[in-house]
Amino acid sequence: MTGNTTPDHKSLSRRTVLKASAGITALGAIGAPAISYAQAETIKIGHITPRTGFLGPLGEYAAQAVQLAAEEINAAGGVLGRRIELILDDSPNPQQASAKAERLVQRDKIIALLGEISSASALAIAQVVQREKVLFINTGANSDALRGSDCQKFMFHIEAQNSMYVKAVGRSLIRDGLVSGKRWYSLTADYAFGHDLLNVAKRYMAANGGNHAGDDLIPTDLADFSPFLLKIRQARPDVVCLNLAGTQITNFLKQYAEFGLTFPVAGFGFDTALAWGAGRGNFGGIWPVVWHHLIDTPGSKSFVSGFQRKYNRMPENQAWGDYCSLKIVAQAIAETRATDPVKIVEHFEKGAKFDLLKTREGYFRAKDHQMMMEMYAITALPAAQIRNQYDIFTSSPPVPAANESLEVIAATDDENKCTFRA
Amino acid sequence: MPDLIPLLSQILNGLLAGSYYLMIALGLSMIFSLGGIVNLAHGAFYAIGAYLAVTLADRIGFGGALVVSPLIVAVIGMIVERYLLRRFYTADPILGLLLTFGLAMVAEQGLRMAYGAAPIPFSIPPELRGQVFIGDFVYSRYRLIILGITALSVLGLWLLLTRTAFGKVVRAGVQNPDMVGALGISLKPYMTAVVMIGVGLAALAGVLIAPIAGVHPAMGQEIITFAFVVVVIGGLGSFWGVVAAAAIVGMTRGVAAHFYPAATEASVYLLMVLVLLMRPRGLFGERIQKFE
Structure with missing residues (x-):
């Protein structure tokens, strides 16, 4: 306990805090009804x-x-x-x-x-x-x-x-010769989404002749990717595949560019805002999206x-x-x-x-x-071709193509079966 | 021994990475030692420093932002100290916690309202980009610059605390504020200065990290817990304890990333538990009379 505490001081600040919290509570009570302005017809x-x-x-x-x-x-x-x-x-x-x-x-x-x-x-x-x-x-x-x-x-x-994301971007990876006979290294977000995506990605890559060079599970609160950049460099894969989400993708992109690694990058999950937030010259690779502004x-x-x-x-x-x-x-x-x-x-x-x-x-x-x-696979534009902060990629035509069933990229019954319970 | 090289490079990288937490941890430690306040808003000053860097870099360049952003944040720190923190030095510690926790939330939400929740783009200035190779070990040139600036800040702070009259009063104030008062010295201006230096260092770290990590409102939260763990492991009141702890925490992360990546962050908390079990005051913690 502090040795130089004066009782006056202590009770004074306590009282002030109590008053303040009482005030805040009162504000809350006034505010609440205003939020739920229920009307029968809405x-x-x-x-x-x-x-x-x-x-x-x-x-x-x-x-x-x-x-x-x-x-x-x-x-x-x-x-x-x-x-x-x-x-x-x-x-x-x-x-x-x-x-x-x-x-x-x-x-x-x-x-x-x-x-x-x-x-x-x-x-x-x-x-x-x-x-x-x-x-x-x-x-x-x-x-x-x-x-x-x-x-x-x-x-x-x-x-x-996840199956749709993997299959949508997978076509571009196959087109670029990054799957069959190639070694892919993955970083996977360590929660439900990442684990599920890693399974789907492994199945797809194995079915198309890719070899898994290794995977690191990434805690969701990790911000410094340098340990994993060193591991990727030592593994020397043909392609680095990300099963990450949220601001971790931004951090990864910035640090991958910082360490000057040149292995092609691809992602099996993506959000455009995370690439916009990485900054000029930091966005690279091929990524799947459900929609984009172009x-x-x-x-x-x-x-x-x-x-x-x-x-x-x-x-x-x-x-x-x-x-x-x-x-x-x-x-x-x-x-x-x-x-x-x-x-x-x-x-x-x-x-x-x-x-x-x-x-x-x-x-x-x-x-x-x-x-x-x-869906669409987008490919990062080289820095020299970027004209504004948003148009930083080119898009594939829609996947599946116009002459294909929309269901060809979705999971099959063998891959993912749903039985609705009553 | 080719198997050892990956592990050694992880340890080296971890050692260097420890410097990111160091500047934040030193400020936290100083403010707690002298004022008895655990400043949970410290991460907010780091985030504000980063956002200011993004705003200022367009006008005065990255170098200018590196100087001006910490100064602006130090002034914000002065206002916070003068009108908020000062009321809580002698109060129940829980009130200081509540206050700074609240401030952290207000600051985070303020950034979200002003700049939006999405990360805002910011890159390493072209002239600072590049990599350095030591055998098979690759390192970013920019991170070596961070390391250099951190080392200079630590040295400067150490000289300030040990070789100046200001430092002597601060160190005396940490150990025995009543005696300092009896000698006719008011600790108030010293405390203001300590807060300004502490949050200024956090902002400096924010400017330095902004080009290599996402600049988003919750970035302060990402780093504050680690910085806090560094302070606890290093030991309260111990300057070099905090420096050593930052290095040890960094290396622990590196070893964990090598053997068991999923525990990269958890390993640091495990380390803290072990240290606290064996040395409750931290590795180099001093016995501070007023906290016993």
Whole structure:
């Protein structure tokens, strides 16, 4: 204990703190009712996503995009003449995700929940929505397990599954001669998403003749990749494949350029904002995305300009998922003329088609609720060809190609089987 | 012994990487030793330093930002010390914790509101890029510059604390503030100066790390825990203890990355547990009368 404490001092500051906290509590009590301005005629939709931590930067895009979608829907007269009322919350970890999903359902009476990025949190939310019989559209969690062993009747996925990411970018890797007979080294995020992705990647690379040179599991709070850059250099692989997520990708890109390593880089999961945040000359490699801002369709152009007008920055793939998922829910309500989640689930399972701002419409595959859609592989531009902070890559044509079924990149029954429990 | 070379290069790399935590840990240690406050907002000053570097580098260059950003943050530190920290030196330590934890959250959210949550681009200036090769060991030229600046800062701080009248008062204040007061010396201006130096060093580290790690609002959190562990392992009040601990923590990470990558970060906490079990005051911790 401090030797020079004067009792006066201590009680004074204690009292001040008490007063302050009482004041803050009072403010909270006044603030709370203003937030939930419940109106009988609105259609309540919950949105939950990480806003802090290594996925926080992506969560911000997600929350902004879903609000843009709500604004557009309401400006056009709402759905069935009713306004969409969004209730947003954050999910820093799986426990909180589960508790907040439950609160949104029970207290706020939402009919659908959108969002999430962490596969571990999405798994927790899936159990809540299944129990409460509320629709959940996962907009950012990639694990195949969520569409396989952990699949749920009330959970749908507009985010692509790991298998789709791997197969979409895999075609570009095969084209560039980086798979057959080549040694690949991987860095894998040490949580549900990374482990799942590593399994999918191993299966794909082995099936196409690649040899795995090694893998390092990366703790999600690691910021300094130098130990692993040394290991990669010693392993001398033909290609370095990343199964990472969030700001770790930014850190990796910056440090890979810093150490001057020249092995080709590829990723099996990606978010454009993380490359934008790496800075000039630091972004390299081939990466898969569900959507990017250079897609030349009227829908994408209008989304890009709307997002830029409202938020003064370029939307990236995470924004696309949350924007489209609210549009999909609104369209399903209008088409079924019902807000009953059970009816909407049936509608989705019948193969309803949705505009995804791409060249082809998409649909949820009935057997595992995965959105069937086009994807893209993007390749970093050399620094000399970069003209502005956003256009730092070139894109492949849509994968699958126009003459192929959308299902060719999705997991097969052998790879990932879903059995819905009643 | 070709098998040993990868391990040795991990240990060497870890030793060098220890310098990233060092500048943050030294400030934390000084503020705690003299003021009795565990400054959980220290990481926030590091992050503000990095963001200021990004903002300033366009106008005054990286070199200019390296000087100006820590100065601005030191002034912010002075204001925080004068109007917030000062009220809590003699209070229950838990209040100081609550205050600085709150400040850290306010600062992080403030950065998020001002700059957005996405990482903002920032790169190593072209003239500082490049690699250095020592046999099979490759190292970034820029990281050697960080190491040099860290070494200069440590030396400067050590000279300040041991060879100046200012340093003598600070060291006396750490051991026996009542006696310093009895001699007619007010510790208030010294404490202000210590906070300014401490957060200034954190900001300097922020500027230096900004080109090689993502500049995002939570970057302070990424580093504060490690810096704190370094202080605990090194021992309170021990200047060289903190320096030694930064090196040991770095090497431990390197060894873990070599043998069991998933435990790269956890290994450091394990090390802390072991050190605390054997030496509760840390490796070189001094007996500080007012904390006993």
